[in-house]
Amino acid sequence: xTATDIVGDERLLRRSVWRKMLGRPELGSVxxxxxxxxxxxxxxxxxxxxxxxxxxxYAASTIGIMAVPVALxxxxxxxxxxxxxxxxxxxxxxxxxxxxMTANVWVGVGVSLLVTLALGAFNGFMLTRTKLPSFIITLxxxxxxTGLNLGFTKLISGTVSTKSIxxxxxxxxxxxxxxxxxxxxxxxxxVTILWWLVLVAVATWILLRTRFGNWIFAVGxxxxxxRAVGVPVFRTKIGLYMGVAxxxxxxxxxxxxxxxxxxxxxxxxxxxxxxxxAVIGGCLITGGYGSxxxxxxxxxxxxxTSKGIVYAEWNPDWFKFFLGAMLLLxxxxxxxxxxxxxxxx
Amino acid sequence: MGAVLAAVLGASLAGCSSTGGKRxxxxxxxxxxxxxxxxxxxxxxxxxxxxxxxxxxFWDIVQNGAKQAAVxxxxxxxxxxxxxxxxxxxxxQAAIDQKVDGIIVTLAKPDAMKDVVAKAEKxxxxxxxxxxxxxxxxxxxxxxxxxxxxxxxxxAVGEELNKRGKKKALCVxxxxxxxxxxxxxAGTKKTFNGEVQNLYVTGTNMPDxxxxxxxxxxxxxxxxxxxxxxxxxxxxxxxxKQSAGSSAEIDTFDLNAxxxxxxxxxxxxxxxxxxPYLQGYEAVDLLWLYKYNADVLGGGLPVLTGPxxxxxxxxxxxxxxxxxxTR
Numbered sequence: 001x002t003a004t005d006i007v008g009d010e011r012l013l014r015r016s017v018w019r020k021m022l023g024r025p026e027l028g029s030v031x032x033x034x035x036x037x038x039x040x041x042x043x044x045x046x047x048x049x050x051x052x053x054x055x056x057x058y059a060a061s062t063i064g065i066m067a068v069p070v071a072l073x074x075x076x077x078x079x080x081x082x083x084x085x086x087x088x089x090x091x092x093x094x095x096x097x098x099x100x101m102t103a104n105v106w107v108g109v110g111v112s113l114l115v116t117l118a119l120g121a122f123n124g125f126m127l128t129r130t131k132l133p134s135f136i137i138t139l140x141x142x143x144x145x146t147g148l149n150l151g152f153t154k155l156i157s158g159t160v161s162t163k164s165i166x167x168x169x170x171x172x173x174x175x176x177x178x179x180x181x182x183x184x185x186x187x188x189x190x191v192t193i194l195w196w197l198v199l200v201a202v203a204t205w206i207l208l209r210t211r212f213g214n215w216i217f218a219v220g221x222x223x224x225x226x227r228a229v230g231v232p233v234f235r236t237k238i239g240l241y242m243g244v245a246x247x248x249x250x251x252x253x254x255x256x257x258x259x260x261x262x263x264x265x266x267x268x269x270x271x272x273x274x275x276x277x278a279v280i281g282g283c284l285i286t287g288g289y290g291s292x293x294x295x296x297x298x299x300x301x302x303x304x305t306s307k308g309i310v311y312a313e314w315n316p317d318w319f320k321f322f323l324g325a326m327l328l329l330x331x332x333x334x335x336x337x338x339x340x341x342x343x344x345x
Numbered sequence: 346m347g348a349v350l351a352a353v354l355g356a357s358l359a360g361c362s363s364t365g366g367k368r369x370x371x372x373x374x375x376x377x378x379x380x381x382x383x384x385x386x387x388x389x390x391x392x393x394x395x396x397x398x399x400x401x402x403f404w405d406i407v408q409n410g411a412k413q414a415a416v417x418x419x420x421x422x423x424x425x426x427x428x429x430x431x432x433x434x435x436x437x438q439a440a441i442d443q444k445v446d447g448i449i450v451t452l453a454k455p456d457a458m459k460d461v462v463a464k465a466e467k468x469x470x471x472x473x474x475x476x477x478x479x480x481x482x483x484x485x486x487x488x489x490x491x492x493x494x495x496x497x498x499x500x501a502v503g504e505e506l507n508k509r510g511k512k513k514a515l516c517v518x519x520x521x522x523x524x525x526x527x528x529x530x531a532g533t534k535k536t537f538n539g540e541v542q543n544l545y546v547t548g549t550n551m552p553d554x555x556x557x558x559x560x561x562x563x564x565x566x567x568x569x570x571x572x573x574x575x576x577x578x579x580x581x582x583x584x585x586k587q588s589a590g591s592s593a594e595i596d597t598f599d600l601n602a603x604x605x606x607x608x609x610x611x612x613x614x615x616x617x618x619x620x621p622y623l624q625g626y627e628a629v630d631l632l633w634l635y636k637y638n639a640d641v642l643g644g645g646l647p648v649l650t651g652p653x654x655x656x657x658x659x660x661x662x663x664x665x666x667x668x669x670x671t672r
Contacts (some may be wrong), residue, residue: 055589059556100367102369149400159402167369258555265398265399302504324393
């Protein structure tokens with residue numbers, strides 16, 4: 001049976017490439033990204049240097065790695081306010097476990113993965129069991145983790161930052177995986193960029209090509225209807241939170257292995273940046289709509305804006321204002337383009 | 346899950362690191378001042394309330410100093426902190442309600458603290474201000490102020506940069522809106538013969554700090570010195586400098602083990618220490634002296650704990666002290 005046999009069904013209608021593109025959630029953000037890119041190319045002389053672009057990509061990747069699972073979670077209709085501090089928790093666990101046990105650094109990295117995934121599972125489990133809004137559950141986790149990060153670090157290390165593990169066995173090989181850089185020509189590209197691209201690719205594949213991806217859209221769109229047609233809503237949501245936890249682990253290990261000492265108070269506030277990146281990238285706050293590629297574009301816009309202001313050498317007193325205004329403009333443009341696209345599609 | 350955890354724990358015993366870690370630390374841990382009360386004055390209660398955010402290494406050292414003095418002076422030491430002025434004031438109020446015998450307070454947000462400090466004095470509780478607020482301390486009726494004058498510290502940095510023949514400095518502020526930070530950069534600007542530019546970074550997000558400094562150095566290759574305002578940011582600035590391919594010298598305010606190591610290795614130029622340990626130690630000790638003997642130090646002027654410029658020469662000695670958390 002070919003598509004031409006059932007012209008009557010609009011879902012199977014053949015659409016032109018152009019039409020297909022207009023229907024993608026990330027379209028608006030791509031236009032926004034191009035606008036921001038053009039703007040800084042003109043406004044900041046050093047923005048277009050290859051080394052500058054690698055800096056921008058690095059800034060984008062550290063946000064982007066987290067924005068991917070946060071976007072998926074958002075498509076699934078939930079939030080995670082603990083994502084920012086969970087990164088710090090993950091770094092602290094591997095650092096302190098390795099240090100206190102005088103263990104090979106890889107052992108700490110493994111323990112940290114288990115602990116972080118357990119935290120994600122805790123979030124998901126609490127959410128599905130209590131049926132409280134994710135805002136409350138993850139706000140609770142956020143506060144608890146902030147306290148635990150400080151409390152445990154102080155209790156174990158005696159100070160509020162961890163001790164350096166740079167001289168321990170396994171450090172250099174772990175550093176290669178999480179915090180090395182690849183030199184291409186004269187440009188150093190951080191390995192986080194690679195992690196980011198891989199996560200985006202995997203998440204896109206999951207969303208568009210797997211059954212789990214369908215479940216994500218279904219639970220985010222209308223959870224009750226999804227349950228009625230047999231979608232395992234609870235398992236899907238717990239899986240999404242564990243996805244956030246996995247990315248937090250990757251980011252946490254990057255933090256640890258690039259700075260070899262972790263400050264226990266870090267990470268607060270970053271959860272909002274991840275959410276912003278996902279929203280700029282076309283994810284609806286209400287769930288059911290969005291894409292992983294969009295979150296990457298959102299992170300890229302964020303990276304370009306925050307560093308572009310530095311390259312443009314604007315008065316730093318107004319830094320936060322510029323940042324906010326740029327983000328608002330990018331999001332507005334995004335929304336406008338999407339509306340136009342939907343009107344013509 | 347349990348089986349996996351057990352397996353990992355088992356593997357951890359097999360997968361020991363022969364270098365670094367806790368074992369190495371235990372091996373080199375030298376006799377640290379432990380001590381017990383050296384006096385038999387009544388067990389007075391002293392509260393310290395700072396404007397520190399959560400998990401700030403600097404305030405940890407201040408606390409260590411205060412605790413050490415408290416042990417020696419037979420003092421019951423209480424500590425609380427909040428980076429929100431209003432909350433900090435509430436903590437001071439709580440200390441007054443507890444009828445403590447002395448209060449140590451920072452005046453980073455002087456306006457928020459004004460009323461509550463007056464209340465403490467009305468209740469007959471002596472107050473000593475530490476760290477920030479030297480210009481307001483006397484006006485608010487505190488016994489004395491112990492700390493570093495941020496402007497003077499900044500000026501010292503400017504002079505040191507002149508000595509090193511620098512032309513264009515970048516002042517990296519990790520907390521936008523912190524008065525002390527602005528004063529440091531302004532002080533540097535005052536004495537430095539070259540140009541000083543400010544850069545604001547998000548202190549709670551290290552990758553952001555790194556990429557921002559990197560971007561700035563790429564945008565302006567003529568910058569030949571970067572001054573960070575906190576020890577943890579010095580190392581990050583060095584990484585940023587390397588990625589940006591800049592040859593700028595990295596200098597910093599404050600000290601920690603990594604800074605001491607980096608000074609020794611020559612990857613950092615110099616550090617300006619305000620000796621936080623002294624700020625805590627002296628504050629408690631001076632309150633004890635006041636209670637015991639009505640002594641007041643400083644003659645109405647602030648007692649300065651800094652700036653002390655630290656270079657490669659002193660780094661080796663101080664490294665051991667930074668590792669035990671007292672420098």
